[in-house]
Amino acid sequence: MEEVFKYIIGLGAAVMMPIIFTVLGLCIGIKFGDALKSGLKVGVGFVGLSVITALLTSSLGPALDTVVSIYDLQLHVFDMGWPAAAAVTYNTAVGAFIIPVCLGVNLLMLFTKTTRTVNIDLWNYWHFAFIGAVVYFASGSLAWGFFAAIICYAITLIIADMTAKKFQDFYEGMDGISIPQPFCGGFAPFAWIINKGLDRIPGFDKLNVDAEGLKKKFGLLGEPLFLGVIVGIAIGALTCNSWAEIVDRIPYILGLGIKMGAVMELIPRVTVLFIEGLKPISDATRSLIARKFRGAEGLNIGMSPALVIGHPTTLVVSLLLIPVTIALAVFLPGNQFLPLASLAGMFYVFPLVLPFTRGNVVKTFIIGLVVIVIGLYMVTNLASWFTLAAKDVYAATGDSAVAIPQGFEGGSLDFASSPLAWIIFQCCQSLKWIGAGILVIVTMGLMWYNRVLIIRNQRAMIKDNSERIETTE
Numbered sequence: 001m002e003e004v005f006k007y008i009i010g011l012g013a014a015v016m017m018p019i020i021f022t023v024l025g026l027c028i029g030i031k032f033g034d035a036l037k038s039g040l041k042v043g044v045g046f047v048g049l050s051v052i053t054a055l056l057t058s059s060l061g062p063a064l065d066t067v068v069s070i071y072d073l074q075l076h077v078f079d080m081g082w083p084a085a086a087a088v089t090y091n092t093a094v095g096a097f098i099i100p101v102c103l104g105v106n107l108l109m110l111f112t113k114t115t116r117t118v119n120i121d122l123w124n125y126w127h128f129a130f131i132g133a134v135v136y137f138a139s140g141s142l143a144w145g146f147f148a149a150i151i152c153y154a155i156t157l158i159i160a161d162m163t164a165k166k167f168q169d170f171y172e173g174m175d176g177i178s179i180p181q182p183f184c185g186g187f188a189p190f191a192w193i194i195n196k197g198l199d200r201i202p203g204f205d206k207l208n209v210d211a212e213g214l215k216k217k218f219g220l221l222g223e224p225l226f227l228g229v230i231v232g233i234a235i236g237a238l239t240c241n242s243w244a245e246i247v248d249r250i251p252y253i254l255g256l257g258i259k260m261g262a263v264m265e266l267i268p269r270v271t272v273l274f275i276e277g278l279k280p281i282s283d284a285t286r287s288l289i290a291r292k293f294r295g296a297e298g299l300n301i302g303m304s305p306a307l308v309i310g311h312p313t314t315l316v317v318s319l320l321l322i323p324v325t326i327a328l329a330v331f332l333p334g335n336q337f338l339p340l341a342s343l344a345g346m347f348y349v350f351p352l353v354l355p356f357t358r359g360n361v362v363k364t365f366i367i368g369l370v371v372i373v374i375g376l377y378m379v380t381n382l383a384s385w386f387t388l389a390a391k392d393v394y395a396a397t398g399d400s401a402v403a404i405p406q407g408f409e410g411g412s413l414d415f416a417s418s419p420l421a422w423i424i425f426q427c428c429q430s431l432k433w434i435g436a437g438i439l440v441i442v443t444m445g446l447m448w449y450n451r452v453l454i455i456r457n458q459r460a461m462i463k464d465n466s467e468r469i470e471t472t473e
Contacts, residue, residue, distance in 0.1 A: 018043035020122055021281055028284045041277030046123075048270035049306060052263055056344045059232075059259040064326065064340050066239040075329065077383045078408035081341030084390060085412060088402055089129040091393045094136050094145040098129035101146065102153045113454050114447040115157040117164070118285060119180045119302030127182045128153045131421040134382070135428045137389035148428050151439050152182055152420060157302075158450045159185035159352075164300045166355035171308050173275060177282055180302035183345075184352045186420035187371050191356040194367045207362045225265045231319050232260030264319060267347070268310030278303055298457050305351040313359045318346040321368050325413075329376055337379040337411050345414025375413055378422045383409040385425070 018039035025035025089095040102125055109115040128149045136145030160180035168174050179185070198204050236253035240246045246253065282301040289299055308314070322343055329338045349368060357363040387409040390402040404410040427435030 015043065017046055017123055021277070024120065025281055025284065028281075028288045030280065030284050034280065038277045038280050041273050043277075045270055045273035045277060045306070048273060049267070052266050052270060055259060056263045059256055060235065060322075060343060061340050063235050063239050063256060067235070067326070070239070070241060075336050075338040076408055077337040077380055077411045078405055079338065079340040079342050080386075080390070080402070080404065080410045080412050082345060082412060082414045084402050084410060085130050085386075085414075086126045088386070088389050088393050089126045089133045091396065092129075092133045092136060092145070093142055094132040094149055095126065095129040098125050098132065098149060101150065102128055105150055105153055106157065109154065109157060109447070112447075112451070114451045115161055116298050116454055117157050117160045117178045117180050117300045117302045118289065119157065119160075120281070120285065121180060121302050121304045124181050124304060127418075127421075128156070131182075131418075131424055134385055134389055135425055137392060138385045138425070138429050144428055147436065148424050151443055152424055154443050155420060155446060156180050156182045156185050158446045159188055160302055161300070161450055161454070163188050163352050163355065167352065170355040170358065171311070173279070174307070176300055177303050177307070178300040179305050179308075179351055181305050181348075182420050183348055183414065183418045184305045186418045187349055187367075188352045188356070190371050190419070191353040191367050194370060195356045195363060198363055198366065208360055225261045227316060227319055228261035228264035229257040231323060232257035235260075235323065260319070264315050267315060268312075271307060271310035274304065274307050278307065298454065305348055308351050308354075309347040311350075311354060311359070313354055313357075313361055313364055314347055314350040316361055317350060317364045317368050320365060321346060321372060324369065325372050325376075328373060332373065332376060335376045335380055336409075337376055337383065337413075339376075339413045342413035345412075348414065371419075372413075374419065378419070379411040379413060382422065382425065383411045385429070386410050 018036075020039070021042050022032075022035045022039035025038055026032060030038070089098075099122060102119070106115070106117075106119055110118065131152050132145040132147075132149030135148040136142055139145070157180050160178040163185070164178040167179060168177065233253055233256065236249070236256040237246055240249055240253075282303060285301050325339055325343070325346070329335055349371060350364060353364055353367055357367065387404060390404055390410050394402045394404075402410075424439065427439050429435075431438070
């Protein structure tokens with residue numbers, strides 16, 4: 001069974017997702033042609049997103065390597081990117097069985113009314129398996145690994161429930177959808193707290209500028225496309241040792257600018273494919289469960305954050321944070337991690353931040369700045385444990401995705417900087433049974449609170465429906 005799951009995951013998202021969503025579509029009553037079309041659109045969306053992020057990393061990576069060399073930056077945690085995390089994850093028993101285990105937890109929480117999210121974002125289950133796998137390697141106990149993964153999954157479902165209404169109100173066409181991805185969900189509390197704090201600053205409300213406002217105020221300068229070109233040109237210029245070299249390398253510098261502009265322009269277009277492919281599956285799933293199960297009012301379908309990473313504010317803030325993140329990595333005392341491959345994952349910080357900031361570019365940038373600073377220290381802190389896991393997997397499989405260069409440790413922003421994963425790891429590894437007890441108490445408390453909210457919301461919906469029927473009659 002373990003080998004079967006490894007083989008399926010090894011197919012990659014572009015192949016696995018069309019198969020999964022086609023089969024899922026058939027199971028929930030969608031015609032074969034429509035189910036296949038939805039699955040293929042999701043697969044094409046993943047291919048498109050992979051091509052664009054590959055363009056970003058292949059263009060930006062060598063440029064940033066040159067900058068590191070020119071300025072002699074001494075940081076010993078090597079950026080492995082998310083493929084290394086997935087490789088570590090699915091080469092353990094935790095990763096191989098994470099999908100059926102988490103689906104079982106999801107069903108249990110639905111029956112006990114401690115969640116209203118049906119998480120069909122199967123590809124991103126590797127996030128739960130990642131924290132479980134690292135805890136497993138650090139503790140040497142498979143039970144501890146599954147415990148960490150299940151705790152992360154349960155809390156993520158609750159965060160998805162609590163942010164669902166804001167998410168649906170902010171993004172167009174997302175009715176009945178929530179985002180149960182721990183990397184995104186881990187930043188929602190930061191967004192809530194920091195946003196509240198900024199609102200209390202006198203006069204700060206005058207800085208209410210969204211991406212559309214930037215376009216109106218600055219014209220071409222406010223366009224994500226143009227900002228991408230400018231940042232690309234600036235990074236290209238930094239790869240040169242002198243003004244004379246800048247002049248000689250103008251074609252390369254301008255080319256890097258155009259590529260960064262292309263990334264900013266193409267991501268929103270690709271996310272349309274995800275929406276077109278996933279929306280019919282989401283609607284049919286919610287409709288089926290509402291028919292088959294009593295008390296299914298207010299049900300949400302858990303989807304990938306890739307649906308909304310094309311929002312203009314996400315693109316603008318992500319792009320602005322790329323050079324800022326590099327600078328922070330260099331100057332923050334105690335940080336040992338220089339993000340390169342992870343920068344493609346910057347877009348995924350913001351899907352659950354924007355609903356709190358209402359797309360305000362200034363607020364979103366400040367929140368992003370705070371979480372990046374915290375994230376760099378978290379990656380540095382987890383590097384030794386991730387290195388232990390990666391070396392063990394490499395010795396067993398020879399997978400080049402987890403090969404860490406000699407003299408370095410491994411890390412990545414787009415998994416190790418998740419506050420939720422970091423807290424769970426520290427509780428399990430540093431505090432042991434006391435930490436496990438704290439996690440259980442917190443998780444049970446959140447489940448109870450979420451159940452109260454769910455029941456209250458269902459009663460309100462039933463009452464509204466009854467009043468509507470009486471009014472019609």
